[in-house]
Amino acid sequence: MTQDETLGAMLARRGFGRRGLLKFAIAMTSSLALPPSVAPVMAANLAKAKRRSVIWLSFQECTGCLETLLRSSSPTIDALIFDFISLDYQESLMAAAGAAAEQTLREAMAANKGEYLLAIDGSIPVKDGGVYSLTGGRSNLSMLEDVAAEAKAVLAIGTCAAYGGIPKAYPNPTGAVGVEDLVSNKPIVNIPGCPPVPEVLSGVLVHFISFGRLPELDDRKRPLAYFGTTIHDQCYRRPFYDQGKFAKSFDDEGARQGWCLFELGCKGPVTHNACASLKWNGGTSFPIEAGHGCIGCSEPDFWDAGGFYTSLAGGSATGWKNAGIAAAVGLAGGAAAALSTRIKTPLEDAPASPPEKTPPGKSPPGKSPPGKSPPGKSP
Amino acid sequence: MTDFSFLADDALVDALIMEIAGLLRRLIEHGETGAIDVLGLPLSPSCVASLEQRLGHAEVSARLDAAGVSEIHETGFPGVWWTRHSNEQGRLIAMLIEVAFVPEILKANIADVIRGAERLPALTNVALQARGNDVALQARGRRAAA
Numbered sequence: 084m085t086q087d088e089t090l091g092a093m094l095a096r097r098g099f100g101r102r103g104l105l106k107f108a109i110a111m112t113s114s115l116a117l118p119p120s121v122a123p124v125m126a127a128n129l130a131k132a133k134r135r136s137v138i139w140l141s142f143q144e145c146t147g148c149l150e151t152l153l154r155s156s157s158p159t160i161d162a163l164i165f166d167f168i169s170l171d172y173q174e175s176l177m178a179a180a181g182a183a184a185e186q187t188l189r190e191a192m193a194a195n196k197g198e199y200l201l202a203i204d205g206s207i208p209v210k211d212g213g214v215y216s217l218t219g220g221r222s223n224l225s226m227l228e229d230v231a232a233e234a235k236a237v238l239a240i241g242t243c244a245a246y247g248g249i250p251k252a253y254p255n256p257t258g259a260v261g262v263e264d265l266v267s268n269k270p271i272v273n274i275p276g277c278p279p280v281p282e283v284l285s286g287v288l289v290h291f292i293s294f295g296r297l298p299e300l301d302d303r304k305r306p307l308a309y310f311g312t313t314i315h316d317q318c319y320r321r322p323f324y325d326q327g328k329f330a331k332s333f334d335d336e337g338a339r340q341g342w343c344l345f346e347l348g349c350k351g352p353v354t355h356n357a358c359a360s361l362k363w364n365g366g367t368s369f370p371i372e373a374g375h376g377c378i379g380c381s382e383p384d385f386w387d388a389g390g391f392y393t394s395l396a397g398g399s400a401t402g403w404k405n406a407g408i409a410a411a412v413g414l415a416g417g418a419a420a421a422l423s424t425r426i427k428t429p430l431e432d433a434p435a436s437p438p439e440k441t442p443p444g445k446s447p448p449g450k451s452p453p454g455k456s457p458p459g460k461s462p
Numbered sequence: 463m464t465d466f467s468f469l470a471d472d473a474l475v476d477a478l479i480m481e482i483a484g485l486l487r488r489l490i491e492h493g494e495t496g497a498i499d500v501l502g503l504p505l506s507p508s509c510v511a512s513l514e515q516r517l518g519h520a521e522v523s524a525r526l527d528a529a530g531v532s533e534i535h536e537t538g539f540p541g542v543w544w545t546r547h548s549n550e551q552g553r554l555i556a557m558l559i560e561v562a563f564v565p566e567i568l569k570a571n572i573a574d575v576i577r578g579a580e581r582l583p584a585l586t587n588v589a590l591q592a593r594g595n596d597v598a599l600q601a602r603g604r605r606a607a608a
Contacts, residue, residue, distance in 0.1 A: 101571045103529035106547050109567075110555035112499075119497035119558055123566055366553040 090167050090292070091130030104130060111289050114282065114361075115298055116308035128293040132167075135292060136195035137202055138188065138230060139173040142223040143216050143250040143259055144205025148241035149175060151278035168288060171199070174218065185219050192233055200291070201234035201269075203227070203262050206243040206250040210258025227265060236270040236297055237262055239304075240284065245273035246383035253387050263304060272297055273304040275356075277380035282361045283309045303383075305355065314351035314377045317359035320344065338374065348392040349376025356381040474505060475513045478559075482517075482542055485561035489541055495562040501554070510557075514544060517559075524568055530555075534565055 094104055108126035112119055141149065153176075170176065171191035172184070179187050191199065205223075208215040213222035231237055239262040242248040250259035263271050274283050287306055290298040299307045315321060323329070323343040330337035330344055338344075345352070351359075354377050358369040371377060376392075379385040478498065485496035500510060518538030526532035530549040537544055543565050547556040560566075583589055 099529055101574060102526060102567055105567050106526075106529055106532060106556070109547060109558065110549070113502050113556045113558075116502060119499050119560075120495070365551050 087133065089130060090132045093167060094130075101126075101130070108293075111286060114286050114308065115290055115306075116311070125289070125293045129289070132292045134167060134169045135288075136171050136191060136199040137168045138171055138191055138199050138234070139202040139204070140223075140226060140230060141174055142203065142205030142207050142227075142244070143257065144241065144243050145249075146175060146204075147278045148204040148244075149173075152240075152281050152284060167292070168200075171195070181219070188230070192230065196233050198235050199233070200236055200238060201230055202238045202240055203244040204240045206247045206259035206261060207265060208250070208257035208259050209265075210256075215257040224265070227262070231262075231266045231269055234269055236272065236291075237266055238284070238287065239263065239271060239273045239275075241279050242275040242277045242380060242383075242385065245275040245304075248277060249386050251384070270297055271304050272300060272306065275305065275310075275381040275383075276358075277385075279381070280309070280357050280361050280363070283357060301355075303355075309357040309361075310355040310381070312355065314354045314356055314359050314371070315349075317357075318351055318371055319359070320371060333374065344371060344374075344376040345396075346394050346398060347376050348390065348394055350379030350382070350385070350388070350391075350395065351377040352395060354379040354382050472512075474503075474509055475516065478503075478513055479516070482539075482559060482561065486539070486541055489561050489563070495560070495566070497561065498559040500557040500559060517542060517544065526567065528567075532567065534568065 091101075091104065094100075099107075105122065105126040108122040108129065109119065112122045112125060117125075139149075172188045174184065177184060177187065205216075207213070207223045207227055209224055213224035216223045218226060239245040243250055243259075244262050246261040247255075247259045247264075248261075250257060251261075261273075263273065272287055274287065276283075283306060286309065287298060290296075301307045301310055303310070315324070318324075320341060320343045323341070324345060328337060328340075328342040329346040330340075330342045331346060332338065333347065338347075343349070349371065351371065358377070359371070362369045362372070378391045379388060382388070481498060485498075488494045488496060500513075505513075520536045520538050520540070522536040524534045526534065530547070530552070532545065532547045534543055534545045536542070541561055541563060543560040543562065545556075545558045545560055545565060545567070546554060547558075549555045584593075
């Protein structure tokens with residue numbers, strides 16, 4: 084497609100007519116919690132919109148965020164929105180490498196000065212001058228300062244870019260921080276999650292493309308429409324919580340009946356995200372629907388916020404003591420051992436809580452410390 | 463413990479019915495259309511079913527195939543439409559109660575109408591014969607060249 088082609092023309096060329104675009108706008112206004120009456124305006128604006136330049140920088144990350152956003156099972160309009168942005172620089176995807184890639188970055192910045200969106204995935208190491216992550220000999224810190232200075236807005240994609248994420252986890256050897264700790268003079272949208280829900284990014288992009296501004300954000304700079312409620316508030320197992328029906332282990336009768344996973348460590352009551360409503364893999368399901376509690380991956384410092392199987396009320400799930408010890412021994416080996424222990428351990432033989440991952444004296448923001456009940460009703 | 467949740471459902475349904483009545487008054491008095499985003503409300507499936515059942519189903523139904531299937535029907539109250547939009551995978555992406563003489567998505571767009579009007583004369587016998595002659599002439603030319 085050409086730089087001048089409108090989104091309406093591009094969609095028409097790919098077989099989506101005006102009604103398809105209006106329907107997409109209706110779904111998007113619902114998703115963004117906008118009044119339904121805005122949909123025809125959004126559709127009209129989208130049809131006229133031109134491509135937006137996006138520069139995407141990857142810092143201390145695992146590429147999971149990019150993977151999840153690229154995986155699309157069919158050519159939906161949501162997916163085509165990603166085609167519609169002009170991704171002018173992305174190290175993992177672009178053909179150019181080395182000096183040619185750096186030249187591409189400089190050209191994209193110059194051609195779209197003040198107008199491009201800057202997308203970041205990964206945290207930024209600042210310890211020792213930021214030497215722990217370099218691209219072409221330049222530190223992530225230096226690149227961020229340089230590229231953010233001319234951006235229209237910055238999208239921090241994934242929990243690492245938003246809050247530091249796993250690289251920031253105790254003891255944080257690289258001094259990792261999130262984008263908002265370093266960029267203060269540009270509008271920032273945090274789209275946390277490990278990985279983030281792809282539809283949230285498309286919602287933010289659609290809002291920006293159709294109205295020329297970012298959607299309403301909460302106090303953590305997250306799009307309010309997607310992060311305004313907790314997983315718990317939208318969870319289909321919520322009625323069991325209200326009735327006091329809790330699974331006590333992953334294979335007891337309560338688990339088989341689909342009861343609430345609160346006592347098995349579910350962090351849904353303190354986790355703001357859209358997993359329970361938008362779900363994953365084209366709306367197939369989300370972790371709680373697959374029988375595992377929410378691990379709170381879209382909240383700051385989630386990795387240090389206590390064991391994944393420690394309930395927010397401070398109790399621990401039965402059958403997980405050995406798994407917890409295994410996990411503390413080593414990350415990779417521990418994960419495998421935790422899985423095998425889960426299968427092997429007789430549930431009635433393991434009463435105690437797994438070890439806390441939170442470093443001494445550290446109380447992560449937004450989390451209920453052990454012994455305190457979560458917001459709302461106590462079990 | 464007695465479960466009183468059905469009372470909350472009934473109250474929500476009553477509130478929505480009064481909101482629809484207000485939107486209908488605006489349509490009648492000012493010609494303004496309106497819509498309620500059903501999926502955006504904290505309604506239980508039973509509450510949605512109750513509301514849909516109370517509003518009923520009249521004689522007009524429409525099915526749209528545009529980026530997935532959409533099903534639209536007029537309720538038992540003229541001007542009140544129940545619309546369900548699914549995406550290409552059949553997943554429900556929007557459910558609206560629209561208050562309008564005709565839902566916006568069913569109306570033909572003026573630009574599309576103009577393009578259609580330009581294409582339509584090509585269906586006349588004269589045009590079809592002319593095109594047939596062109597095709598025959600081209601085929602004859604290809605045979606001659608061979």
